[in-house]
Amino acid sequence: MFSRDTWKEIFLSIRKNKMRTFLAGFTVALGILIFVSLVGLSNGLKNTFNEFFRDDATNVFFLFPGRTSMPYKGYKSNRQIEFDNSDLADIKKTFPQYLEYITPRISRGALVSYKDESNNYTTRAIGPGHQFNEKTIMMKGRYINEEDIKNKTKYAVIGRLVEKDLFGDKNAMGKYVDMGGSAFKVIGVFQDDGGDREERNIYIPYTTRQLIEKNNDEIDQIILAFKEEIGYAGAMAFEVSLRKFIKEKKYVHPDDENGLFIRNVADQLQQNNQFANVIAMVFSVFALGTIIAGIIGISNIMVFVVKERTKELGIRKALGATPRSVIGTILLESVFITTISGYVGMLLGVFLLRSIGDKLEDYFIMNPYIDTGLAIFATILLIVFGALAGYVPARRAARIKPIVALQDN
Amino acid sequence: MIEIKDLHKSYQMGSNSLHVLKGLNFKVSEGELVAIMGSSGSGKSTLLNILGMLDVADDGEYILDGVTIKNMNETKAAQYRNKFLGFIFQSFNLINYKTALENVALPLYYQGMGRKARQEKALKYLEQVGLKEWSHHLPNELSGGQKQRVAIARAMVTEPKVLLADELTGALDSKTSYEVMDLLQTINDLGNTILVVTHEEDIAHMCKRIVHLRDGIIVKDEKIKQVRASEYVQ
Known part of the structure; x- marks a missing residue:
């Protein structure tokens, strides 16, 4: 055949x-x-x-403070809620079974210069856990660590493109850059899959930022990650208890939708x-x-x-x-x-x-x-x-x- | 060579049954050149198709070269057709995308013969019908007479026991018809058994025996004096 x-x-x-x-x-x-x-x-x-x-971690909540829209427990409505360092500690203490890591984030724009080169960048004052949240990949040096937070060091971890902009072909490691009037030592250079914008960020310890801003303990937003093993349902339950806990702590009416915002990445991703x-x-x-x-x-x-x-x-x-x-x-x-x-x-x-x-x-x-x-x-x-x-x-x-x-x- | 006994064949036309062959008996011995004559509807083509195993009889016996042809499956029938029979059709039935040589070689392909041997043998038979120079032409580049001669070469190439020709001159003018008949007579002279179905008197008289068919019965079966076609061919 x-x-x-x-x-x-x-x-x-x-x-x-x-x-x-x-x-x-x-x-x-x-x-x-x-x-x-x-x-x-x-x-x-x-x-x-x-x-x-999927660039960023998916087991993450973003917590933003808001302005209340209801009076509660003697507080008038239209009150600005603020996070501070005690919130980090309280969440850590209350939800150890859910929590993977927690980090604040305080974003500020700043004119950053090295010698003759200068440019405006976003600085993010963060804790060590932030590296996992953004899936930041270190190219050189290291990320912000607990010691930096404790000692309020003036260290900066800069994005790949920041190094390229300010230092050209030269190595930025160990150099000092001027950031809004303070000198920061570059201790690390990172890359990020999130695109060019991500790689033009600068990370500094959040305690250092607070020190610069009149030594307060305010936090813009809190980012926390839950343990992956609690799953989607667990994450949802965690969100509910977390919301309740913070509202109680900040005296926000349980039905007030505007006092606190939580962005649940897992839910969005779903x-x-x-x-x-x-x-x-x-x-x-x-x-x-x-x-x-x-x-x-x-x-x-x-x-x-x-x-x-x-x-x-x-x-x-x-x-x-x-x-x-x-x-x-x-x-x-x-x-x-x-x-x-x-x-x-x-x-x-x-x-x-x-x-x-x-x-x-x-x-x-x-x-x-x-x-x-x-x-x-x-x-x-x-x-x-x-x-x-x-x-x-x-x-x-x-x-x-x-x-x-x-x-x- | 061929023997049929009490052959019957009907066609189903809707609810009506058309009895085409009503009990035919005859014998053809080796080397004969027989014309089967009759008007259209007399059953002559049906008879030829049954003899050629292209169609099957309803009843009766058909013995070809000592073998009873009955209840044969298609595969077996195909092998018998290939081995024992050669067909020549009114409409030539050449495969139009194959050259004359390839057409002639086709039956040998179904015998499983090798390519080279096939082509040599096919060329030999094309030469015999006088078309060696036309071997690489396609059928549509040939005249009607040439096509029919290719068909004859194709029918001959397997050296069959019997050649069956169905109105082989039907599509040809009389001059070409005589040329083709001349070729057929030459082949018959070499000892081949040939059956020709025709309704043309002159063609029938170029055979050696005429079987007259009318309404499905043999009305006359006579030996005649053969008219040589060469008399008409310059």
């Missing part, structure tokens, strides 16, 4: 029937191409989502993931539809091909072709065409996705790709269905009495 002669016969038939070959091949190639592109684009969209939301999944599902439905359309297309063409060849098959049968060889020839031909064109379509699709790369980033599609296994699976699926679709009419053609086939015009 797989002799050289069989293939010669098939190649001749393919070569001499270009239109037919083209139609079948084109359907399959197009089907696979669209499938690969759709799946790739959907993956690109997913990549963008991941980039947006929603974003759901959104991304819905989009991926829509794409999958389209991709599946494409494959089904491809299968229907190739089936139609196979029916057409066999119909068109009825007379030829009749002649072949009259000359001694067995039903087996009739079916074999048709099937091999169809499998050969679908395999080649499916492969071509797959390569084209993959090539298309490669060439898109980052070009569609404005449309939230980043590095579209398709899992090789999936692409091959789809191609094989189409080949198998192409063969199946060819088999039914081929078997019928093989069963037609040659005399009937010969009369067919």
Whole structure:
């Protein structure tokens, strides 16, 4: 069945029937191409989502103080709530079973200069735990540690781009930069996957910031992480108790929505993931539809091909072709065409996705790709269905009495 | 060579049954050149198709070269057709995307013969029908007479026991018809058994025996004096 002669016969038939070959091949190639592109684009969209939301740790709450909107326990409404260092200690003490780490964050803009170079940057006064929260990666030196917090050191950890801006090619480590009138020693340089803006931040100990600002103990926001093992439900429960605890401590009415804001990244992530999944599902439905359309297309063409060849098959049968060889020839031909064109379509699709790369980033599609296994699976699926679709009419053609086939015009 | 006994065949036309062959009996010995004559609807083509195993009889016996042809599956029938029979059709039935040589070689392909041997043998038979120079032409580059000669070469190439020709001159003008008949007579002279279905008197008289068929029965079966087609061919 797989002799050289069989293939010669098939190649001749393919070569001499270009239109037919083209139609079948084109359907399959197009089907696979669209499938690969759709799946790739959907993956690109997913990549963008991941980039947006997964850069930072996901087991994190951001706590912002607000302004009360209800009077409570003798306090008037419209009172500004403030966090201070005792809040950090109290949360640590009250929720040890949930808490992974806790850090304040005080953001200030500052003109930072080194020799002749200067620029405005955001300084973030933080605790050591902040490194995990932002997934900050140290390139040189070290991050702010507990000793720095205790001693209120004038140390700064600067972003990669800050070093580039201010120091050019030179090493910033150990140099002193002027930050809003105070000199800070650079003890570390970091990078961050969050993009250029993240890499233009400067981290300093929060106690140092408080010292500079008239030695107060105020905190802008509190960032804390819960233990991953408490899971999504645990995180939700933690949020509720935390909210209750702080409201009580700050004398905020339990029903007052404005005294305290908690941004729960886990909750947000869940929603974003759901959104991304819905989009991926829509794409999958389209991709599946494409494959089904491809299968229907190739089936139609196979029916057409066999119909068109009825007379030829009749002649072949009259000359001694067995039903087996009739079916074999048709099937091999169809499998050969679908395999080649499916492969071509797959390569084209993959090539298309490669060439898109980052070009569609404005449309939230980043590095579209398709899992090789999936692409091959789809191609094989189409080949198998192409063969199946060819088999039914081929078997019928093989069963037609040659005399009937010969009369067919 | 060929023997049929009480052959019956009906076609189902909706609710009506059309009895085409109503009990035929005849024998053909080796080396005969027989014309089966009759008007259209007389059942002559049906008979030929049954003899050619392209169709099956409802009832009766068909013995080809000592083998009873009955309840044969398609695979077996295909092998018998290939080994014992050669077909020549009115509409030539060449495969239009294959060259003359490839068309002639096709039955040998189904015998499993090697490519080289196939082509050599096919070329030999093309030469015999005078078309060696046309071997690499496609059917649509050939005239009707040439096409029919390619078809004859194709029918001959497996050295079958019997050649079956269905209105082989039906699509040809009379001059070409005589040329083709001349070729057929030459082949017959070499000892090949040939059955020709025709409704043309002159063609029938170029055979050695005429079987007259009317409404599914043999009305006359006579040996005749053969008219040589070469008399008409310059």
